[in-house]
Amino acid sequence: MVVHNLLPAVPCPTPTLSLRVRAKDVVADGVVSLTLDHPDGVRLPDWTPGAHIDLVLPGGSTRQYSLCGDRWDPHTYRIAVLREPAGRGGSAYVHDRLTVGDRVSVGGAHNHFPLVPADRYLFIAGGIGITPLLPMIRQADMIGADWQLLYGGRTRVSMAFHADLTDAYGERVHVSPQDERGLLDLAGWLSEPLPGTKIYCCGPAPLLAAVDKASAHWPDHSLRTERFTAAVQSEPVRSTPFEVELRRTGRTVTVTPDVSVLRALRAVGAEVLSSCEQGTCGTCLVPVLDGTPDHRDAVLGGHERTAGDCMLPCVSRSLSDRLVLDL
Numbered sequence: 001m002v003v004h005n006l007l008p009a010v011p012c013p014t015p016t017l018s019l020r021v022r023a024k025d026v027v028a029d030g031v032v033s034l035t036l037d038h039p040d041g042v043r044l045p046d047w048t049p050g051a052h053i054d055l056v057l058p059g060g061s062t063r064q065y066s067l068c069g070d071r072w073d074p075h076t077y078r079i080a081v082l083r084e085p086a087g088r089g090g091s092a093y094v095h096d097r098l099t100v101g102d103r104v105s106v107g108g109a110h111n112h113f114p115l116v117p118a119d120r121y122l123f124i125a126g127g128i129g130i131t132p133l134l135p136m137i138r139q140a141d142m143i144g145a146d147w148q149l150l151y152g153g154r155t156r157v158s159m160a161f162h163a164d165l166t167d168a169y170g171e172r173v174h175v176s177p178q179d180e181r182g183l184l185d186l187a188g189w190l191s192e193p194l195p196g197t198k199i200y201c202c203g204p205a206p207l208l209a210a211v212d213k214a215s216a217h218w219p220d221h222s223l224r225t226e227r228f229t230a231a232v233q234s235e236p237v238r239s240t241p242f243e244v245e246l247r248r249t250g251r252t253v254t255v256t257p258d259v260s261v262l263r264a265l266r267a268v269g270a271e272v273l274s275s276c277e278q279g280t281c282g283t284c285l286v287p288v289l290d291g292t293p294d295h296r297d298a299v300l301g302g303h304e305r306t307a308g309d310c311m312l313p314c315v316s317r318s319l320s321d322r323l324v325l326d327l
C-alpha cells in the first residue's frame with residue numbers, strides 16, 4: 001500500500017505506461033480508490049500481492065501506492081490513496097485533480113513485500129496500510145491457508161474496505177477502530193508465538209514498532225513489514241571512505257562519507273534505477289558479491305540483511321573497506 005504518499009518528490013526512473021483513470025471512488029473518509037486501465041484495452045504487466053506502482057505526478061515526481069485490486073484481472077490496476085493534508089501535493093493531486101478519463105503515467109509494478117508460503121498468516125493493518133494486505137488476504141484465502149486480520153484505524157469511517165472484508169470473510173476479520181476500542185491489543189494477539197505463522201504488518205511507523213516489539217519473542221523472520229517512511233536511522237557505523245568495485249564493468253569508486261553509494265555509482269556511469277532514495281521502495285536494489293553492507297534501509301528483511309548478498313545503495317553503506325557489486 002503504501003501510503004507512499006509521504007515519499008519524496010523524485011524523478012521517475014522507470015519506464016512508464018500511460019494508463020487511464022477508469023473509475024474513482026470514495027472508499028472511506030479521506031480515501032479514494034483509482035481503477036486504472038490501458039486506453040487500448042491491452043493487458044497490464046503482471047503483479048503479485050504486496051506490489052506497488054509508481055504514480056507519476058505532473059512535473060515528473062512520483063508517489064508509490066500498493067496495488068489493492070484483483071491480481072487475476074489482467075486489465076486493471078487498483079490503488080487507494082489517503083489524503084495527506086501535510087503532504088507535498090501527491091495525494092491532493094489524486095483527490096482534487098484526477099478525474100475519470102484522465103491519463104496518468106505509471107511505473108512498476110515492483111514487489112518488495114511479497115507473500116511467502118506459510119501454514120498460517122496474521123495480517124495486521126493500520127489505516128491505509130490495509131491496501132497491500134488486501135490481495136494477500138485474497139491469496140491466502142484462495143489457497144486455503146489459515147489466516148486472521150487485525151485491522152486498526154482512527155475511526156470506523158476512516159477505515160477503507162472494512163465492510164467488504166467483514167462481509168467476505170466474517171470472523172477472520174477483526175476491525176478495531178481506536179475511538180471505539182482503543183489501540184490494537186498487540187500484546188494479547190502476539191503473546192503466544194505460533195510456529196508456522198507469518199505476521200504481515202503495514203501501517204504507520206508507531207504500529208510497526210509496536211508489532212516489532214510485541215513479536216520479539218517469535219521465531220526469527222516471523223514478521224514482515226512495509227513502511228510508509230524510512231525508519232529513523234542512527235549514524236552509519238563507518239565514518240571513513242570505502243571502495244566499491246563494480247565487478248562486471250571493472251570500475252572502482254571511492255565513497256566518501258558525504259556521498260551516497262548510489263550517487264558514487266552513478267558518477268562512474270553505473271545505471272542504477274531509483275525512486276524514493278530514502279531506503280523505502282527497494283527500486284535501487286543491487287547484488288553484492290563481496291564485502292559487508294551496512295544496511296540502512298526499511299525494505300530488506302532480517303534474513304536478507306544477514307545474507308548480505310544485496311543492498312539498497314541509496315541509503316546503505318559499507319562496514320568493510322571494500323564492497324564488490326555485481327554491476
Ligand code: FES
Binds near residue numbers: 276282312
Ligand atoms: Fe528506494 Fe533506494 S531508491 S530504496
